[in-house]
Amino acid sequence: MSDMDGMDGMGDMYGMDGLDGMRLDGRAAVITGGAGAIGAAIAADLAALGARVVLGDVDLPGAERVAAGLPGARAAALDLTDPESVAAFARAAGDVDVLVHNAGVAVIGPFTESDPASWDLMWQVNLRGPMLLTKLLLPGMTARGWGRLVFVSSDGARAGSGGEGAYAATKAGLFGLAKTLAREAARGRVTSNVVCPGPTDTPMLRRVAAAEPGLVDRIARGIPLRRLGVPADVSGLVAFLCTERAAYITGQTLSVSGGVTMH
Numbered sequence: 632m633s634d635m636d637g638m639d640g641m642g643d644m645y646g647m648d649g650l651d652g653m654r655l656d657g658r659a660a661v662i663t664g665g666a667g668a669i670g671a672a673i674a675a676d677l678a679a680l681g682a683r684v685v686l687g688d689v690d691l692p693g694a695e696r697v698a699a700g701l702p703g704a705r706a707a708a709l710d711l712t713d714p715e716s717v718a719a720f721a722r723a724a725g726d727v728d729v730l731v732h733n734a735g736v737a738v739i740g741p742f743t744e745s746d747p748a749s750w751d752l753m754w755q756v757n758l759r760g761p762m763l764l765t766k767l768l769l770p771g772m773t774a775r776g777w778g779r780l781v782f783v784s785s786d787g788a789r790a791g792s793g794g795e796g797a798y799a800a801t802k803a804g805l806f807g808l809a810k811t812l813a814r815e816a817a818r819g820r821v822t823s824n825v826v827c828p829g830p831t832d833t834p835m836l837r838r839v840a841a842a843e844p845g846l847v848d849r850i851a852r853g854i855p856l857r858r859l860g861v862p863a864d865v866s867g868l869v870a871f872l873c874t875e876r877a878a879y880i881t882g883q884t885l886s887v888s889g890g891v892t893m894h
Contacts, residue, residue, distance in 0.1 A: 711760025829888025
């Protein structure tokens with residue numbers, strides 16, 4: 632078989648410069664957890680690709696600060712624990728082409744000492760909230776014949792991590808949801824994928840590490856690439872999955888972990 636077999640029409644699809652299909656001009660993108668470090672990086676990348684970005688967060692002032700630095704971006708209040716807030720946010724967002732579920736909450740500690748009330752909080756934010764918001768916004772994507780769903784989970788959910796039992800359980804639920812939606816929405820040209828960050832240098836990680844001197848260095852030494860991830864490592868993959876170049880990628884779970892997870 633020639634290297635060119637199967638390539639007919641690819642020039643028409645992407646353009647001869649090889650970079651077409653990497654833009655999101657005219658697309659509307661929603662990012663939940665937009666006030667956080669990873670959410671802000673995702674918003675910046677999608678805006679740089681031409682998308683009109685809506686950032687949702689329970690921290691509305693924080694989301695507004697992020698939006699103020701991005702062309703055409705705006706912020707709206709979103710409390711994923713409150714179904715009415717989710718519905719109001721969906722109405723405010725309008726027609727959406729790209730939905731990135733980035734928001735999450737973690738309560739860390741030994742499972743046998745965990746409080747079931749914290750399980751409920753993590754379930755509401757990490758799993759039920761994404762389900763509710765997707766249910767509201769996905770029909771518009773399929774009706775228009777184009778869409779991208781990206782669920783930001785965690786490598787702790789994929790591989791296990793000490794102290795993250797309940798958190799991992801709620802984040803792991805996104806795997807089954809995303810794969811099911813990949814099958815159900817495929818005829819509407821909507822893709823659905825999961826991105827799993829590994830150890831990432833964010834203010835949240837630094838707050839946890841402050842109680843244990845040397846923790847960050849120990850984590851970094853255990854990573855094959857010998858460094859923590861940064862928000863841009865995650866946002867780059869998310870942005871790619873939202874473009875036309877990723878149109879044939881769906882139902883996948885991809886780690887951004889510096890090699891900690893290799894499967």
